[in-house]
Amino acid sequence: MAMTIQLNGDPFGIAGPLTVSALLALLEIDERRVAVEHNLAVVKRPLFQSTIVYEGDAIEIVNFVGGG
Template sequence: MNITTNGEAVSINPLTIQEYLVSLGIDPRRVAVELNLEILPKAQYETTQLKDGDALEIVHFVGGGAARA
């Protein structure tokens, strides 16, 4: 299936947000995720299944602001 992550088209197997972040080497506790223009609560990372066409923005928090993952 195809999704967009931080503006880049990506092909992946069906995964949850949590599984996807881990597959990217990202600690889910250290990022904020926007799914289809809505901030996703961290409590939903493990249960939210990505779907074809979804758009994600993954943001790391760094000293003095935030940066895209």
Template sequence: MPDSIASSITLNGESYLLTGDTPLTALLERLKMRRGRVAVEINREIVPKANYDATIVRVGDQVEIINFVGGG
């Protein structure tokens, strides 16, 4: 049996497994997203970029991440 129990959040409308509460910056790294190029909303509240380091994504949260892509 694993040391930690996997739990889920809703990420962009779909179930996504985490192993417990996770710092937002760790989630972004896991998703290979650059923090300067995304906007994040947790439970319908926009998270200011200045708060990314202190924000914890908790089991059951609804997370929306918008990744900005340049080009033309």
């Protein structure tokens, strides 16, 4: 089923519901290098497989960049 989520602040169309792991795989993101927030709560890495993303959910995917 087509659904729209808020991904890093922007609307993003995707087939779902799906797990955080499936979303990262779809986006070709190495899940060991990122942290994920689901509706303002951090998702612990072991829970990527069991956390389901639904229509309208807000997802933030972050990684480390250069900084001081």
